[in-house]
Amino acid sequence: MKNTLFNNLVLFAVLFLLPLQAGAQKYKGLALTPPMGWNSWNHFACNVDEKLIREVADAMVSSGMKDAGYRYVNIDDCWQGARDSMGFIRPDPERFPSGMKALADYVHAKGLKLGVYSDAGWKTCGGRPGSRGYEYQDALTYAAWGVDYLKYDWCNTDALNAKGAYLTMSHALEAAGRPIVFSLCEWGDNKPWEWGAEIGHLWRTTGDIYHCFDCVVNYGTWNSWGVLQILDMQKPLRQYAGPDHWNDPDMMEVGNGMSVAEDRAHFSLWCMLAAPLIAGNDIRKMSPETTEILTHQEVIAVDQDPLGIQGLMSRKLGDIEVYVKPLSDNALAVCFLNRSKVPQEVVFDWSKNPISDAVSNVSYDFRKNEYSIRDLWLKKEAGTTGTPLKAVVGGHDVLMLKLTPKK
Numbered sequence: 001m002k003n004t005l006f007n008n009l010v011l012f013a014v015l016f017l018l019p020l021q022a023g024a025q026k027y028k029g030l031a032l033t034p035p036m037g038w039n040s041w042n043h044f045a046c047n048v049d050e051k052l053i054r055e056v057a058d059a060m061v062s063s064g065m066k067d068a069g070y071r072y073v074n075i076d077d078c079w080q081g082a083r084d085s086m087g088f089i090r091p092d093p094e095r096f097p098s099g100m101k102a103l104a105d106y107v108h109a110k111g112l113k114l115g116v117y118s119d120a121g122w123k124t125c126g127g128r129p130g131s132r133g134y135e136y137q138d139a140l141t142y143a144a145w146g147v148d149y150l151k152y153d154w155c156n157t158d159a160l161n162a163k164g165a166y167l168t169m170s171h172a173l174e175a176a177g178r179p180i181v182f183s184l185c186e187w188g189d190n191k192p193w194e195w196g197a198e199i200g201h202l203w204r205t206t207g208d209i210y211h212c213f214d215c216v217v218n219y220g221t222w223n224s225w226g227v228l229q230i231l232d233m234q235k236p237l238r239q240y241a242g243p244d245h246w247n248d249p250d251m252m253e254v255g256n257g258m259s260v261a262e263d264r265a266h267f268s269l270w271c272m273l274a275a276p277l278i279a280g281n282d283i284r285k286m287s288p289e290t291t292e293i294l295t296h297q298e299v300i301a302v303d304q305d306p307l308g309i310q311g312l313m314s315r316k317l318g319d320i321e322v323y324v325k326p327l328s329d330n331a332l333a334v335c336f337l338n339r340s341k342v343p344q345e346v347v348f349d350w351s352k353n354p355i356s357d358a359v360s361n362v363s364y365d366f367r368k369n370e371y372s373i374r375d376l377w378l379k380k381e382a383g384t385t386g387t388p389l390k391a392v393v394g395g396h397d398v399l400m401l402k403l404t405p406k407k
């Protein structure tokens, strides 16, 4: 009898515990398409509390965002209070008096998921307690609360090795036993695209975004970047992205002060990049234009295409750049971006512009195959590739098309 018990214990250890220790890896399959949700930082910075998070969860349902595919309600920096005498992290008691478990329950009851933020260093960027030295304890705490997504930042990390630090938290999340999407926020400093795929589900590729279309904001020791600046930094990285491991060009600024055309272009480009679609505006008070952009099903479908191919810039015609993204069923998304502030006329002869992508190993020869064209933003059929495209693209705007093979 004793022997049987002992044998069972050994078997249990071999089957369950040892693999956790030896080959521990991220939870697989949590982000087969780019994660969609909302995050507090871009609009609210440190001003977060449980009332806001509950109202945002309500708004995600009432605005149609949940129906459009958004799931994660992510609290960024400054939710933390102090650690208790046992080292457990506690939320700021004034801002989150009901506690995080109650908040997670509220969000889950709406069919949504809850995200939190921490930092690999000893303090977060906002000066709250970081997870350094508390990784396993914090992961257990998040799991007990019912957290579904962790964004893990890189401030105050001194001499830490980036891959090692993110690996520690990845192992900790795995050991905690709850599937939690792991979002690496290391700003691209240590090339996370080269080592992040086994550790997490997405990794930031740049410093912070700013709500401008074409600008750089200099803070002395660091910059934040406009939409075009971030777009240009994605070009060498597309081969690293794919299902369950995405390049993250940062959370969106749609609805945070750019023009409607700029917001539309920003959203279209993030979809062309197969970027995580994490809204960063106050979704409780959105203009109809902002709501229409964020919930546009046909444009979102380009982002969420199951092949998960990050788009590429295929042609440059003066101020117009032509982005393409291979889609399932031999379809193709094509996005004409006008980088200038003035409207530009585009004449594009498909037959003279075959498209080939060495990374995904697909090509489109419009002399051999004809495609039907749909204008995604206008939700209208727009001819075929048999005749040259003629269009005017507004300043800082896009024309976004889906090409489908004609039967």
Ligand code: GLA
Binding pocket: 041, 076, 077, 124, 125, 126, 153, 185, 207, 208
């Ligand atoms: C860093 C991150 C931002 C945000 C802030 C919070 O700057 O890159 O996205 O999380 O920290 O302090």
